[in-house]
Every structure is written in structure tokens, then in C-alpha cells.
Amino acid sequence: MGPAFEIEQQAAPMMILQTKGLTKRYGELTIVDRVDLNVTAGTRHAIIGANGAGKSSLFHLITGRLNPTSGNVLFNGEDITGRSAHKVVKCGLSRSFQITNIFVELTARENLRLAFQAAYAYTSIWSGLKIMRASAEKAQALIESLRLHSVADQIAGTLSYGDQRRLEIGLALAAEPKLLLLDEPMAGMSQSAANEMLALLRAIPRSITLLLIEHDLDMVLKLSDHITVLHRGQVLAEGGPAEIQNDSRVQEAYLGKPIAPENLSALHA
Ligand SMILES: Nc1ncnc2c1ncn2[C@@H]1O[C@H](COP(=O)(O)OP(=O)(O)OP(=O)(O)O)[C@@H](O)[C@H]1O
Ligand SMILES: [Mg+2]
Incomplete structure (x- = not known):
């Protein structure tokens, strides 16, 4: 060429x-x-x-x-x-999850952390501990941009509809x-x-x-x-x-x- x-x-x-x-x-x-x-x-x-x-x-x-x-x-x-x-x-290629894909009994932060952990588990050779730490940091950064800081440690199932939908997008974004x-x-x-x-x-x-x-x-x-x-x-x-x-x-x-x-x-x- x-x-x-x-x-x-x-x-x-x-x-x-x-x-x-x-x-x-x-x-x-x-x-x-x-x-x-x-x-x-x-x-x-x-x-x-x-x-x-x-x-x-x-x-x-x-x-x-x-x-x-x-x-x-x-x-x-x-x-x-x-x-x-x-x-x-x-x-x-990722699509936003339905509400039912949020773990309603976990907090917003835990949901995001798990989503990052799952994404890392796919793509990296890091050890479990390193993945957990990196996931917690990334979750914190995403909580800010999702404007979920005031409710991050509340049980996801109790969040308002709007907050749940933004969390859902966060879960999709975690897959980068x-x-x-x-x-x-x-x-x-x-x-x-x-x-x-x-x-x-x-x-x-x-x-x-x-x-x-x-x-x-x-x-x-x-x-x-x-x-x-x-x-x-x-x-x-x-x-x-x-x-x-x-x-x-x-x-x-x-x-x-x-x-x-x-x-x-x-x-x-
Ligand atoms: N499994 C199925 N068998 C037969 N028809 C179906 C099936 N799934 C969807 N349809 C029909 O296909 C058409 C398109 O549906 P679709 O849900 O893609 O529309 P949409 O544009 O997303 O509508 P909305 O704005 O209401 O969400 C509809 O007439 C629907 O009834
Ligand atoms: Mg439709």
C-alpha cells in the first residue's frame, strides 16, 4: 500500500x-x-x-x-x-444494562467496583488484590462523574429512578x-x-x-x-x-x- x-x-x-x-x-x-x-x-x-x-x-x-x-x-x-x-x-461494544442487572442489594459503589473487577478479570493478568484496589479507585472516579457521590454508599435498590439509570450507564462504562x-x-x-x-x-x-x-x-x-x-x-x-x-x-x-x-x-x- x-x-x-x-x-x-x-x-x-x-x-x-x-x-x-x-x-x-x-x-x-x-x-x-x-x-x-x-x-x-x-x-x-x-x-x-x-x-x-x-x-x-x-x-x-x-x-x-x-x-x-x-x-x-x-x-x-x-x-x-x-x-x-x-x-x-x-x-x-457495550449496551446499557437493564435495571434488573443492578445488584439491588449492594450499594452503588459496590456495584461499580464489581463491574470494574469483572472487566479487569477479562483483560489483565494482575493479581486479585491489585485488581480490587484498582477497581475501588476507578469506581470512586466514576461515582464523581455519574454525580452519585451523595448516594454512593446507599443500597442501589433504594436509589431514585434517575440515580439507578445513571448507575446502569456507569456499569456499562466500566467495561470501557x-x-x-x-x-x-x-x-x-x-x-x-x-x-x-x-x-x-x-x-x-x-x-x-x-x-x-x-x-x-x-x-x-x-x-x-x-x-x-x-x-x-x-x-x-x-x-x-x-x-x-x-x-x-x-x-x-x-x-x-x-x-x-x-x-x-x-x-x-
Ligand atoms: N419476538 C417477536 N415476534 C414477533 N414480533 C415481534 C417480536 N419482537 C418484536 N416484535 C415486533 O416488532 C416490531 C418492532 O418492535 P421493537 O421493539 O423493535 O420496536 P421499537 O421501535 O423499539 O418500539 P418502542 O419505541 O415502542 O420501544 C413491533 O411491531 C413488535 O411488536
Ligand atoms: Mg424499543
């Missing part, structure tokens, strides 16, 4: 995740339909679409929880189609993923809890790519660089927030009405 080729490669944005013709059928029903997704490394990429559009199913196909009927999933250019969920996590998938991180939250979540997501370093599903359009516009709109399993539109807002097909199919001026202003917040 000559140097000219290398320069060309650097100029092109690196795709951390791609799907090619990804499809899931249940009998006659096609819930994910030939989806080509291109997620650039370092971006905050949102997937939006009405209820039942196939968003969560698309995540399940990417993370190995569901097997596609056809099509492929590429992570860093490597074909990971059909790999088990466990193997997908090992290659650097390259790509983090979040399925509706702000669902069911009060405005103030949603704003705390937004601050947390914005503070995640760009070395971690975020791919998120979110219904709260205001939050999507505040957070994302790129948006893919799913409609009945298919990609209806994609582009930057401004493009998506002005797309008449999106307004009709997904929003059912023109976007309210207060949402347009969110773009410039």
Missing part, C-alpha cells in the same frame, strides 16, 4: 459500526428491513422512530441478542454477525467500551433527571461512540450529531439534526406534524 492510499484513509471518517442490509423477519412480518447503518467513530448518533418501528430490535441484532434473517453487522470493519452477546461485549448503545436512557424520567442524564452523556469522552434510541426529541437534538429515522423497520431518513427536522417525510411519518418552534430552538441550546 502506497502512502497516497493511507492519506485517503485518514481523510475518510472511520466507521466504528456498520450494518449492511440487516433484516429480521418473523414469518410474514419484517420488523427490521434491509437497514444500512453507518456510525462514525466518536459521534453521538441517535435512532428515532415511532413505537414499533424496530429500533430495539435493531439493537438486539447488533448486540447479538437476536440473530438476523439476513444482512451483516460490522464492528471496526470486522464482521461480527451472529456472535453471541458475550463475545460482542468482549470486542468493545468503544461503542455504547443506549435504549431510551431518559425514558420515564422527570425533567430534572433527564437533564442530569443529558449532562452525563455529554461528559462521556469522544473516545467512546454513543448510539442511542430516544423518544424525547428535545434531548436528541441537544445531544446528537447524526440521526437515523426508522419507519416500519426501514431507514426513512438520516442526517444532521437540522436536516432531519426539516425533512417533510420525517415530519409526516414520525412526528405527524411540523416540528414545534420550541424544539427547533433546542438545536441552538
Whole structure:
């Protein structure tokens, strides 16, 4: 390979995740339909679409929880189609755990410490004691960035909903993923809890790519660089927030009405 080729490669944005013709059928029903997704490394990429559009199913196909009927999933250019969920996590792709994955009878701090210990056990040859110490330090640092310091030593099951959801993201971050998938991180939250979540997501370093599903359009516009709109399993539109807002097909199919001026202003917040 000559140097000219290398320069060309650097100029092109690196795709951390791609799907090619990804499809899931249940009998006659096609819930994910030939989806080509291109997620650039370092971006905050949102997937939006009405209820039942196939968003969560698309995540399940990417993370190995569901097997596609056809099509492929590429992570860093490597074909990971059909790999088990466990193997997908090992290659650097993580999704936020459901609430039930928090150990509700342990404290927030203990949850994070265990998550780091598990991650170290995968990747390092350190002794148990060294792993325990490093995990405790990392847990402390993460507690600060998750804004959980005031409740760190409380039993996780007793934390508020918002605190539990942020803890959940902390557990996913402990695996030090390259790509983090979040399925509706702000669902069911009060405005103030949603704003705390937004601050947390914005503070995640760009070395971690975020791919998120979110219904709260205001939050999507505040957070994302790129948006893919799913409609009945298919990609209806994609582009930057401004493009998506002005797309008449999106307004009709997904929003059912023109976007309210207060949402347009969110773009410039
Ligand atoms: N195991 C299954 N068998 C048959 N149909 C399914 C199955 N799982 C999901 N579906 C259907 O696939 C479609 C897409 O579901 P999915 O949960 O991916 O949508 P979604 O976009 O995440 O919706 P929401 O916004 O409500 O979370 C829905 O119509 C759902 O009923
Ligand atoms: Mg869903």
C-alpha cells in the first residue's frame, strides 16, 4: 500500500459500526428491513422512530441478542454477525444494562467496583488484590462523574429512578467500551433527571461512540450529531439534526406534524 492510499484513509471518517442490509423477519412480518447503518467513530448518533418501528430490535441484532434473517453487522470493519452477546461485549461494544442487572442489594459503589473487577478479570493478568484496589479507585472516579457521590454508599435498590439509570450507564462504562448503545436512557424520567442524564452523556469522552434510541426529541437534538429515522423497520431518513427536522417525510411519518418552534430552538441550546 502506497502512502497516497493511507492519506485517503485518514481523510475518510472511520466507521466504528456498520450494518449492511440487516433484516429480521418473523414469518410474514419484517420488523427490521434491509437497514444500512453507518456510525462514525466518536459521534453521538441517535435512532428515532415511532413505537414499533424496530429500533430495539435493531439493537438486539447488533448486540447479538437476536440473530438476523439476513444482512451483516460490522464492528471496526470486522464482521461480527451472529456472535453471541458475550463475545460482542468482549470486542468493545457495550449496551446499557437493564435495571434488573443492578445488584439491588449492594450499594452503588459496590456495584461499580464489581463491574470494574469483572472487566479487569477479562483483560489483565494482575493479581486479585491489585485488581480490587484498582477497581475501588476507578469506581470512586466514576461515582464523581455519574454525580452519585451523595448516594454512593446507599443500597442501589433504594436509589431514585434517575440515580439507578445513571448507575446502569456507569456499569456499562466500566467495561470501557468503544461503542455504547443506549435504549431510551431518559425514558420515564422527570425533567430534572433527564437533564442530569443529558449532562452525563455529554461528559462521556469522544473516545467512546454513543448510539442511542430516544423518544424525547428535545434531548436528541441537544445531544446528537447524526440521526437515523426508522419507519416500519426501514431507514426513512438520516442526517444532521437540522436536516432531519426539516425533512417533510420525517415530519409526516414520525412526528405527524411540523416540528414545534420550541424544539427547533433546542438545536441552538
Ligand atoms: N419476538 C417477536 N415476534 C414477533 N414480533 C415481534 C417480536 N419482537 C418484536 N416484535 C415486533 O416488532 C416490531 C418492532 O418492535 P421493537 O421493539 O423493535 O420496536 P421499537 O421501535 O423499539 O418500539 P418502542 O419505541 O415502542 O420501544 C413491533 O411491531 C413488535 O411488536
Ligand atoms: Mg424499543
